[in-house]
Amino acid sequence: MKANDRDRPVIRPLPAMDRARQVTEALAHYVEDARLQAGDRLPAERELMAALAVGRSTIREAIRHFQALGVIETRKGSGTYLLKPVSRDTVHMPLSLDTTHQRDALLQTLEVRRGIECEAGMVAARRRTARDLAIIEEKLDEMERVHIAKGTSGPEDLAFHLAVYDATHNPLFRQLLEQMRETFERFWSHPFDRQDFARRSFPFHRTLFNAIAAQDTEAARRETLKILDVVEEDIKEMSR
Incomplete structure (x- = not known):
């Protein structure tokens, strides 16, 4: 293994929970750790499926989430690209209420x-x-x-x-x-x-x-x- 391969951020497999949400968070971690910038290409769908041990539908649901937030775009025949940097602290930013009542x-x-x-x-x-x-x-x-x-x-x-x-x-x-x-x-x-x-x-x-x-x-x-x-x-x- 080359030294620069050891330094490369790793996308880790997930335990069984809310898969789509975990994939979203894993991708946000990867973007942050790899210091990707606008215009950079994300890993291919097949690579993400193998790295995260999830199915294609889960990957696509997470991708749709990022697309809805306007932070990535998928170019037919080319791949998925970052439109603006995200981090684990900013990718969700949900608006929520106290649901006690x-x-x-x-x-x-x-x-x-x-x-x-x-x-x-x-x-x-x-x-x-x-x-x-x-x-x-x-x-x-x-x-x-x-x-x-x-x-x-x-x-x-x-x-x-x-x-x-x-x-x-x-x-x-x-x-x-x-x-x-x-x-x-x-x-x-x-x-x-x-x-x-x-x-x-x-x-x-x-x-x-x-x-x-x-x-x-x-x-x-x-x-x-x-x-x-x-x-x-x-x-x-x-x-x-």
Whole structure:
């Protein structure tokens, strides 16, 4: 082994826990330890899979996290490159609340969701492309399929809203969600142990899609508010 090989930072295998989060942290450590700068290339996907002992889907989830934060980009046929340096202290920087009182945390987060999602719906209605519509409808169809089969659709509901965010073509919407993901995901993880939480909002996802398809910004805002009004009513009712 050459001396300079011994000095090179090593990406170490992970224990079984939250794989995607650990991969994200491992990559942040590597970027910091290797002193990578904007424009530097990250290890290839296959190299990361072998070094971290995780599957391709986990690596890609971590890469999507970095892309959402706007710190890396993937160039087809070339690789993944750093857009700006990150460190283990700055890569997450999550916005969070004291969740001791679930009701209060959900209501406070809902206030933020109203501001972000109403605007996201309106911007998506203005900017959506035919491809965006196809993706949103695909997520909506899956959400409806699962909802009809199981009576609930947590992850599928979240995927629908993420597709609307992406249709804005403004990366800050997705970045804000990534920074608040842990808090936001509480809405899709059956708060108060109620499988029927926000179930009444189900039909309004289709009408929101219709508004975005019609490029009707005011209708998109109105249908988003209908969804979130149901969420607020259920928080108050189910937390009694």
